[in-house]
Amino acid sequence: MINLDFEHELDRMFAEAPSLGHVDDDAFAAAVNRRLDRASAIRTALIGGLGLVGGVIAVGQIAASGLVGRVATLPALSNQLVSAALNPRPPAWLSPASLSFDAAAPGGAFLWGAGAMALIAVGLATWRALDDI
Amino acid sequence: MRGSLFRAASHAARHDVDLAALSAAGERAAFGELARRHGGGVRALLRRLGADPALADDLAQDAFLAAYQQIEAFRGEVSFGAWVRRIAARLYLKRRRRDARTDLMAEPPEPRALVFDGDARPIGHMDLDQALASLSRPERLCVSLCHGAGLSHAEAAEALNAPLGTVKSHVKRGLEKLRARLVDTGLASERTG
Numbered sequence: 001m002i003n004l005d006f007e008h009e010l011d012r013m014f015a016e017a018p019s020l021g022h023v024d025d026d027a028f029a030a031a032v033n034r035r036l037d038r039a040s041a042i043r044t045a046l047i048g049g050l051g052l053v054g055g056v057i058a059v060g061q062i063a064a065s066g067l068v069g070r071v072a073t074l075p076a077l078s079n080q081l082v083s084a085a086l087n088p089r090p091p092a093w094l095s096p097a098s099l100s101f102d103a104a105a106p107g108g109a110f111l112w113g114a115g116a117m118a119l120i121a122v123g124l125a126t127w128r129a130l131d132d133i
Numbered sequence: 134m135r136g137s138l139f140r141a142a143s144h145a146a147r148h149d150v151d152l153a154a155l156s157a158a159g160e161r162a163a164f165g166e167l168a169r170r171h172g173g174g175v176r177a178l179l180r181r182l183g184a185d186p187a188l189a190d191d192l193a194q195d196a197f198l199a200a201y202q203q204i205e206a207f208r209g210e211v212s213f214g215a216w217v218r219r220i221a222a223r224l225y226l227k228r229r230r231r232d233a234r235t236d237l238m239a240e241p242p243e244p245r246a247l248v249f250d251g252d253a254r255p256i257g258h259m260d261l262d263q264a265l266a267s268l269s270r271p272e273r274l275c276v277s278l279c280h281g282a283g284l285s286h287a288e289a290a291e292a293l294n295a296p297l298g299t300v301k302s303h304v305k306r307g308l309e310k311l312r313a314r315l316v317d318t319g320l321a322s323e324r325t326g
Contacts (some may be wrong), residue, residue: 016313028176032165033164
């Protein structure tokens with residue numbers, strides 16, 4: 001049976017690092033710091049780059065979907081609606097059956113854009129998870 | 134400049150747990166102090182496990198990077214040095230498995246001497262490394278993992294992909310040999326022998 005005192009003494013001997021010199025310790029710490037800096041710079045650049053790509057895609061898809069144009073016509077449309085509603089004999093196009101929200105439905109391009117952004121988000125999350133492992 | 138010098142000096146006086154907390158809060162200089170304090174111990178363990186000096190330095194840096202990324206998990210239940218040594222030992226075993234794809238417990242064709250950069254030790258001075266060199270590779274690996282990296286026998290067995298009983302017997306035989314050599318040379322007291 002190995003003596004527990006000896007095991008503790010052995011643990012202590014393992015914990016005491018052989019002297020490699022102060023200069024060497026400082027150089028090692030500096031090397032660790034350099035690698036931390038590099039990892040941080042790469043991560044920042046990657047996140048920034050992916051964010052930029054995501055942003056460009058989002059802006060492109062919003063422009064392609066014509067959302068801006070449709071939003072611009074909204075005040076005029078609401079004016080028309082209010083005027084028509086105040087009219088004692090509203091036009092046929094204002095009947096509930098003819099009112100449609102198709103214009104507000106997302107187009108295919110918009111869905112592709114959303115899909116691309118979702119993919120980027122999943123990629124970022126996976127990358128972060130792998131990084132944590 | 135004066136501010137950073139003052140911070141470095143104040144970090145040198147701090148306890149590891151405080152430095153780890155500061156590191157978790159983003160204070161990189163605090164982590165630098167931890168790396169300075171414990172880098173030698175981590176590299177020494179890696180060499181004792183069988184890594185050459187260059188690999189030991191690389192893996193020790195990797196271990197500190199991994200420690201920095203999970204610094205919030207460090208609660209101070211064990212010493213910071215022991216915590217990083219444990220990470221380093223796992224990285225070493227992982228690297229060995231990836232590179233060699235061989236049985237980690239197998240004896241290498243030629244026994245590898247433990248080499249330190251500043252080997253300016255007195256001739257004939259028997260120290261822990263020389264005592265470890267007298268063990269077989271499996272004994273040295275198992276003793277270093279359990280007593281240097283703080284792994285339990287079960288954890289070492291899992292890391293080495295070896296039966297628990299085999300690891301226990303290697304540790305037991307290794308400890309007996311080490312005790313005999315270290316007591317002989319007066320590095321371990323007779324009381325513990």
